[in-house]
Amino acid sequence: MAVRDRDRKIVVVRKKTTTHGGRSHGGSWKVAYADFVTALMAFFLVMWIVTMDANVKELIEGYFSNPIGFKKAYGAGTNVLAVGNSPVEAELRRIRIASREVQRQRFEEIRADILERLEELYAAIDLEAQVEIVITDDGLRIEMIEADDGVVFFDLGSEQPRPVAVEIFGVIARALERIDNDIMIEGHTDAAQYGTRRYTNWELSVARANAARRAMEENGLAPHRILEVRGYADRKLRVPDDPYHAANRRVSILIPFKDPNPALLRAVIERRLTVETD
Numbered sequence: 001m002a003v004r005d006r007d008r009k010i011v012v013v014r015k016k017t018t019t020h021g022g023r024s025h026g027g028s029w030k031v032a033y034a035d036f037v038t039a040l041m042a043f044f045l046v047m048w049i050v051t052m053d054a055n056v057k058e059l060i061e062g063y064f065s066n067p068i069g070f071k072k073a074y075g076a077g078t079n080v081l082a083v084g085n086s087p088v089e090a091e092l093r094r095i096r097i098a099s100r101e102v103q104r105q106r107f108e109e110i111r112a113d114i115l116e117r118l119e120e121l122y123a124a125i126d127l128e129a130q131v132e133i134v135i136t137d138d139g140l141r142i143e144m145i146e147a148d149d150g151v152v153f154f155d156l157g158s159e160q161p162r163p164v165a166v167e168i169f170g171v172i173a174r175a176l177e178r179i180d181n182d183i184m185i186e187g188h189t190d191a192a193q194y195g196t197r198r199y200t201n202w203e204l205s206v207a208r209a210n211a212a213r214r215a216m217e218e219n220g221l222a223p224h225r226i227l228e229v230r231g232y233a234d235r236k237l238r239v240p241d242d243p244y245h246a247a248n249r250r251v252s253i254l255i256p257f258k259d260p261n262p263a264l265l266r267a268v269i270e271r272r273l274t275v276e277t278d
Helices: 030-052 052-064 067-074 087-121 163-178 201-218 263-278
Strands: 130-133 139-145 183-188 226-229 252-256
Touching: 087 130, 087 139, 087 163, 130 183, 163 201, 183 201, 201 226, 201 252
Parallel strands: 183 226
Antiparallel strands: 130 139, 139 252, 183 252
């Protein structure tokens, strides 16, 4: 017997959706939370790097600048931090940083040695204000700065060092024998004009720097160590606000950092890396 259309039952299926606060469950809050945690970790990472040593900062900066070069250079575990665009460049940079750190320690030893000897020789003179020894990003800087009366190392307008200056040059020369870095000597004057048109502050500053060179060589410094002797007259004042201040009259001895020969070092590194990959 056929079922008529009007006798058929219509079945309606209703699905009930449970909500909380009018919103359905989803993963958007998880994404937001993950972003927050990531930002927090990045913040603490930055704060940690800020407190690091300058050399370590350079290494980390190099890694994030070129992680591919880092992985190629140190994938075998040679070093956990590296920089450069290739394994060779990374190794060069690492060796250069290590070399400077060793030289910095030697500069510290030389500084302490010079100050100790000066204290023994001139206990009665306040030389701390006249002999300044600092380590900069370029190397070691030793400055012999005139006192307020301006006649400790050189008489006014004179290029001949006084006996105390000659002795100090000797102390410096003997302390520098333990390293083989090049040496540059600079002479400086104040703004007061000495001499005539034929003998100006330029000639005076160069003559004083040259006198320092002679005194150091007479005390055992090898002549080939001297790279430059320069005179700046009053162009690089120590006290710019007071051009006539006695502290502007000084002799500076500069010992720059000595980086390894890049061409020779590159050849050695390339050969070593070739052997390791064979």
